[in-house]
Every structure is written in C-alpha cells, then in structure tokens.
Amino acid sequence: MNERDALRALAVDLPHAGDDAAVVGDTVITTDMLHERTDFPPGTTRYTAGWRAVGASLSDVAAMGAAATAAVAVYADAAFDEGDLDRFVAGAVDVCEAVDAEYVGGDLDTHDEFTTASTAIGDAPDAGAVTRSGARPGDALCVTGEWGRSAAALRLFKKDSGEAVERANDLFRFTPRVADGLALAGRATAMMDSSDGLARSLHQLAEASEVGFELDPDRLPVHPAVDAVAEGDEAERFELAAHFGEDFELVCALPDEAVEPAREACPGGLTRVGRVVDAAGGVTADGDPLPDRGYTHG
C-alpha cells in the first residue's frame, strides 16, 4: 500500500482525515512530519527547517479558515548541537509570529535522521471551518500568492553557490496564509492548501466536492524565481508552478460575487484562475485533462 492509499484507508475510519485539519469543538488541529532526506535538501538551514516545518502545519490551519493560535514541534536528530537547536526554535518562533500564533515548545528525540513533527492548533471561524467538500458548479476557482517557490528553491539548492543556497532558503520560508484563510472563511465554499501541488489539489477538491474544475493556466500567478530557473521553457514553467507542490498556498472555490471582497481582504493576494464545473467535466487545463500527479522532471 502506498502513502496515498494508506491515507484513503485512514479516511474511512477517521472523519477528519480528508481535510487539512481536524475540527474538535471550536478548535482545529493538524500534525505533519518532515525529515531531512525527503524534505530538507542539503543547504537548508536549521532556521529554515524550523520555519518550514511549523509553517506547514500553520498552513493546514489556514486552509480551514481558522485563526492559528499555537504550534509545537518535535526536534529529532542524531546529536543535539545547541546552535542548530536554537536556530530551529528561532525559525519556529518567527513563523508563528508571522501569523500571530505562539510557538510553545515541543519534544526532543534522538534519531538517526534529522526529523521534525509539528502540530498547530487554531480557533475555527464563527462561520464554521472551511472543508474541501462544498464547491459548487459555477463557483470561481481562486488561489492565493504566487506559485512555484519551492520548485525554484530546489533547483537553487542544487547549485554550488552560497548566494543561490541563501536565495533557496529565502524561498523555502513561505508565509502561511492564515490571514488570507481568515478572509476567505465564510466566503469560500471549499478550500485546501497546496501541499501536493495545484494539480493534485484540484483533483482532491474535485473528489471531495464531487465537481470538476476548468483551470486557465495563463492566469496562474507564477513566482518570478520560477522564470529564472525555467529559462524560457513554457512547459517546464507550468510543470514547476502547477505540479511541483509544497508552495503552501490556498486553493479555493468562491461564489462569483465573493471574489472581489475576498481579494481585497487577502494580504497574500487572490487570483481567479478558473471555475468549478460539473463532475462530468473532470479537471482540465485549457480544455485538456490535467493529470493528477506531482512533479516529474520535464
């Protein structure tokens, strides 16, 4: 069983397993594990790792339209270097401050591979947490921010240049869209964050809401760093922006009339990139089926 099938199996037993966070009373809660080999390329500083690990959980809180309140994280490594630990905690503290939440500690563990497990909690919005299942045909499809930061960062981490690695670290430290999620709560009919890339997110939203999506690729806001690494290759540019994932932007469906007020209230920007259609329409980009897959090198 692969991870995806395993997650589906979990979802059968656990009512919240299909959303970005679970809702318990007025509290949302979400947890994520990241580890060095798959999530932190060589060159990732411990400060960036702390920011990104905790940021991934805060992003899940944002995707529910909730106000993030606090986060904790486990720091596991083969040895504890005080400087490394301090930098990790500083990154965790700073990403929490960026979204008005509080980093309140965690646990340490001895582990061969540098591994983190972060958990964030938040207060569900008065209008109720936004799930993946409410999109309706006719709704606008919108996204926050600019896409492809993490894809561009991964290319830069591979360069043998201190400047490129520093830039890659900057790109890896995304701002979790908590303020945007709050602005979208009560307006969005369905929402999730884009951990697995835009394409996969659309397929997941489509499945949960029993709808289809028409994506207009030309409208997708692509991060300038992607242009720098795609070097004019349009297919590669779309691949990095739409399939790579780990951008932690929000993807949501909104009634037409809610788009403008929501856009004005979203500090990270909100762009209409398509529309919701009947399930029979499937998930398409420029009229062609958009494959349900993550990144493959172009």
Add this chain to the structure above:
Amino acid sequence: MNERDALRALAVDLPHAGDDAAVVGDTVITTDMLHERTDFPPGTTRYTAGWRAVGASLSDVAAMGAAATAAVAVYADAAFDEGDLDRFVAGAVDVCEAVDAEYVGGDLDTHDEFTTASTAIGDAPDAGAVTRSGARPGDALCVTGEWGRSAAALRLFKKDSGEAVERANDLFRFTPRVADGLALAGRATAMMDSSDGLARSLHQLAEASEVGFELDPDRLPVHPAVDAVAEGDEAERFELAAHFGEDFELVCALPDEAVEPAREACPGGLTRVGRVVDAAGGVTADGDPLPDRGYTHG
C-alpha cells in the same frame, strides 16, 4: 550536548518547556515522538504502539490537571501495511476513548524506522493548569497507581513465550491518568507524570519547586508484575519501580488536608509516599540520597 542539556537549553527560550504541556489560553498542548528501536521492543503490537504513543501525550495533559479533548498522531514506517495501520489507529482510538477524548487523525510519513509523533490537547482546569513549581515544604508527596509496569513488561518482552509477550503488551497499555489529574486539579500544589521514573521526577519537581523530598520506599505501591520478575530481590524491585520510568503515573504534592478527598476522587488510586521538605534536605529515600538517574540493570 545530550538530550537533557538540550531540553534545559530549550527551557531558557520557551516558558512552557519545563512542564508536561504548554498552556495557550484555556488549552493545554503537548507532543512526543516515539520510535521502534528505543520505545517499542520486539513483540510490541501496532495496537499497543498506537495506544502507548497517544497515551504518552494524554498522560502529559493529565499531568496539568486538564481534561483531554483530542489527539492526533503521525504514523511513519518503511512501508504501509493496511492491517498494521488499522491496528495502530484502533489503539489510538481506544486509548482516547478510555479518557473521554477523541482521536481525530494525523499524518503518514515514509521512514526507515517505525516512528510515531503524537500530540494531545485538553481544556485547562478552572483552577488553572497544575505546574511543577508550586510544591511547599510540609505538603504530602503522593503518587497514582502502581509502579513498575513498563519495567516488568520489558522483561517479559525478552522471554521467548507468546504468553509472556501478550502479558507484556497488556502491561504496556497503561490508562492515562486523566480522571485522576482532574481530581487533583485545584488540590495539588505541583504535579508531573513519571515518564522518566519516580526518582528523576522527584528531582525535576524539586528543582522546579525549589524544595526537597523525603520518599518512604516502603509505601510505594509496586505493581504485582514487578514482584514476578524481581524474584524476591528487594533492591531490584525498588530499582524497577522507582528508577525505570515510563509508567505514566502522576507524582504530586498536596496539602495534608487535601490528601483524603483527593484519594477518594482518584479512580487510579492515590498513595501518600512521603513529604515535601526544604530544598536543603535534597531528595532522599529512607534518609539516603536518592540518585537522579533512570534505570540501570541491577
């Protein structure tokens, strides 16, 4: 830097790092990582692992005197076997039900070694969360339950017998003392759970409260399974019950007059095992210094 020094370093930066759980508004939150090599001996079923991993976090909520509300857990393994995953989730669900909390899901990760990271949240008591720092000379020293379960379990896991391993799994599935913690909230002046063993717990409470403790070893309630494995060796019996740890019982200080009403309200039992003295008295057992150490084979 070893794990203990690292935790001390963390505590400088994070106000809640010295307690069993952090307090955020009316919510307490705590997280723990466990992994196969150090925490789940061969023979531990996935059901027991799910119970124990989530139970460890629920125990930290209990130690704050809070009402546990929910838990999440990351399940990481080299491969996802659906049966294993189902059994892990069943253990997590059952330990939550045992303390009136809800298991609401988690995350999956691919990892060489079977690893879990669990987080529990709870509602702080009206009287305020119980920390480690309020014990006063003259208070009674009390503990819940019976001691040495996990030590006895580890001995049984090593036996080449299906029956012994089954018994070891039973012993490993402790009941988190949430109901007892609720009964002690508003009564206990200081409290923690005994993850690191009674001896270490007393040293940690002593440091946080700036007091000393006189332990009367003869009063310590020892689990019958310890008698079975200690085979009449009194020193070994005390070693297993007081130094081994991972029993997840509560250790607390209480004003004399609160002991009887608290005992009546604790379903897991409450036993007076000594008293709080001035810091100058140090931590003693039968008048001799009680070393600040975990288990060493006798």
